[in-house]
Amino acid sequence: MNHRFSLLSLLVLMTAFGGLQAADPWVVYDGLDGPGRGKHIVLVSGDEEYRSEESLPMLGKILARHHGFRCTVLFAVNPETGVIDPDNQRNIPGLQALQTADLMIIHTRFRDLPDEQMRYIDDYLAAGKPVIGIRAAVAAFSIPDATKTYARYSFRNRSEDWPGGFGQQILGMTWIAHHGRHGGESTRGILAAGMEDHPVVRGCQDIWGPTDVYRTPQPLPGDSQPLVMGAVLAGMNPADDPVAGPKNDPMMPLAWTKTYQGKAGQVGRVFTSTIGAATDFESEGLRRLLVNAAYWCLGMEDKIPAAAHVQPVGDYRPTSFGFGKYQRGVKPSDHAM
Secondary structure: OHHHHHHHHHHHHHHHOOOOOOOOOEEEEOOOOOOOOOOEEEEEEEOOOOOHHHHHHHHHHHHHHOOOOEEEEEOOEOOOOOOEOOOOOOOOOOHHHHHHOOEEEEEEOOEOOOHHHHHHHHHHHHOOOOEEEEHHHHHOEOOOOOOOOOHHHOOOOOOOOOOOHHHHHHHOOOOOOEOOOOOOOOEEEEEOOOOOOOHHHOOOOOEEEOOOOEOOOOOOOOOOEEEEEEEEEOOOOOOOOEOOOHHHOOOEEEEEEEEEEOOOOOEEEEEEEOOOOOOHHHOHHHHHHHHHHHHHHOOOHHHOOOOOOOOOOOOOOOOOOOOOOOOOOOOHHHHOO
């Protein structure tokens, strides 16, 4: 009885003085040996439809375990329960990790974050650091209150100095429309003409996903360089034929590189992919494309192997895309390695 009382007393004291703490509302994967050792990648999830809360932990584990990068994965979290809630558009804790990040990978949609969180993203971009944007990130932010500090980040921003917000100014386009029929016409990635030897597409000859092709500007603005084009397929299987007609003539860019300038003129490398739902990441070619892009964005293209190791760490059984389909009751700590 005395032993039980002493243990209880110890637990109370440890809790009171910080010895026991709730798990952080994010997850960190320490890098093992590899070319990325010493580099820090922050992966920011938070979208209602494409299950980035599942794909980005998987990608972070690959980058850490197989390539040596230290990866911090952030989530949209219900602040009252601590569970991942992609429908909560106003809370992504842990963005202060961007202060030590060498690369930000972002797949968010329609976020309206408080200023104290947005300032870390703004500071990161002001420094001209590299960015990878995935699918819905072309509409990463939706900030209807024009008086908010970071309202210019909104995908519908019409101001003359930052039209199209984060998507257009950093990633190369803001949201336009679905080009393929959403949920009915899947996507095959075709290497863009003349880009077969680009280091980002090395070993990426087989890219397919059940999500549809996004419509993009024709041509992409600025120095954007298409690497992969999106063939709209007639069905939801990788062996389906491309649809005939204007949807594939011309094809829309599916993935591209570009640059942007920070506030002091620093040039940051950017890679954007409009394919990238969690189910799309079952494609080995797509996983390799994103891993290669991380190397390229960090100026490490000379270290991209002929076929980068992209086998998922543990089971990867992604949830189908769609609104309201996210797995309930999952905490960030459930994604620990």
